Amino acid sequence: MINTETNNIEYLDQQRRGRLILLCMLIFFITPIIAVVAMYKLDWRPKGESIGELVTPAKTLTMQQPLVSSDGNVASINLLKDKWSMVYMTADCDAQCKDKLHQMRQLHVSLYKEIPRMQRLLFTTVSDVTEIKQNYPDLLIVNQPKTDIISFSEQFNIHNETSMTAGRIYLIDPLGHLIMSYSASTSPALVRKDITRLMKYSWTG
Numbered sequence: 001m002i003n004t005e006t007n008n009i010e011y012l013d014q015q016r017r018g019r020l021i022l023l024c025m026l027i028f029f030i031t032p033i034i035a036v037v038a039m040y041k042l043d044w045r046p047k048g049e050s051i052g053e054l055v056t057p058a059k060t061l062t063m064q065q066p067l068v069s070s071d072g073n074v075a076s077i078n079l080l081k082d083k084w085s086m087v088y089m090t091a092d093c094d095a096q097c098k099d100k101l102h103q104m105r106q107l108h109v110s111l112y113k114e115i116p117r118m119q120r121l122l123f124t125t126v127s128d129v130t131e132i133k134q135n136y137p138d139l140l141i142v143n144q145p146k147t148d149i150i151s152f153s154e155q156f157n158i159h160n161e162t163s164m165t166a167g168r169i170y171l172i173d174p175l176g177h178l179i180m181s182y183s184a185s186t187s188p189a190l191v192r193k194d195i196t197r198l199m200k201y202s203w204t205g
Contacts, residue, residue, distance in 0.1 A: 051186070051190055051194065052171070052180040052181065052182050052186070052190070052191065052194045053158070053180065053181050053182070053183070054179065054180060055158065055178050055179055055180060055181060058173075058177040058178060058179045059155060059177060059178040060176060060177055061080055061155055061172065061176050061177070061178055062155070063075070063077055063079070063152060064148075064151065064152070065145075065148040065151065065152075066148075067079075067123075067142050067144070067145075067148055067149065067152060068142070068143075068144035068145065069140065069141060069142050069143075069144075070129045070133060070141040070142070070143055070144075075142055078176075079121075079140075079142075080121075080172050080176045081174060081175065081176045082174055083117060083118060083119045083174055084117055084118045084119070084171070084172070084173060084174055084195070084198075084199060085118070085119050085120075085121055085171070085172040086104050086107065086108065086118065086119070086120045086121070086169055086170070086171060086195075087120075087121045087122075087123065087156070087169070087170040087171075087172060088100050088101065088104060088120075088121070088122050088123070088168075088169055088170070089122075089123050089124070089153050089156055089163040089164050089166070089168075089170070090122070090123075090124050090126075090164060090165075090167075091124065091125050091126075091164045091165065092124075092125075092126060093122075093124060093126050093129075093132060096167050096184065097124075097167075100167065100169060100184075101122065101132070101135075101136055101139065103169070103188045103191075104120050104139075104169065105120070105136060105139075106188065107188060107191060107192050107195065108120055110192055111192075111195070111196065111199070114196070114199050117174075117199060118195075118199075119140060120136075120138070120139050120140065121139070121140045121141075121142065122139055122140070122141045122142070122143075123142050123143070123149055123152065123153060124141065124142075124143045124149070125143065125146045125149050125150065125164075126143055127143065127144075127146075129141050129143060150164065155178070156168075156170055156178065156181075158181055166183075166184070167183070167184030168181045168182055168183055168184060169181070169182045169186075169191065170182075171194075171195065171198075173198075173202070174202075179198075180194065180198075182194075
């Protein structure tokens with residue numbers, strides 16, 4: 001009789017321990033999922049973190065007029081398709097412009113095996129881009145004609161900003177949609193995090 005009671009007590013203790021372990025495992029695995037869902041639903045982000053701004057709805061970019069590259073070649077109407085594109089717009093390539101071009105090159109290089117899936121473009125009204133081409137030989141520069149460059153740049157205007165003076169980096173998907181923009185103050189590390197995540201889960205480009 002005593003053995004039976006002892007066995008029952010041990011069995012109940014084992015059950016309690018098993019339930020406690022199961023409860024702990026559920027809390028361990030489910031809590032992060034609930035937190036992620038809540039962050040998504042509430043659009044919550046850690047304070048002080050600067051991230052890309054999603055363009056909603058995504059803009060389909062079009063070239064109404066033929067644009068000409070710095071090499072004198074007419075840009076293809078599919079220039080912004082088939083690859084991911086990091087784009088910078090500027091009227092004059094001042095210190096901020098040069099800093100952004102440097103950031104874009106560093107971001108591109110940091111993509112490692114994904115480098116071929118990305119291209120960098122500069123749309124500008126600067127006529128003499130000799131120095132820029134020397135410093136960034138793999139950068140695609142489109143700078144002619146001036147009036148058509150300005151007209152094309154209006155498709156990138158966000159939050160009542162003029163893209164030519166906003167200092168933003170714009171991200172275009174391989175289907176030619178403007179989907180993301182990064183303010184001038186956005187950390188390059190966060191830009192890279194956004195881009196690598198998007199490219200990882202994209203079947204295009």
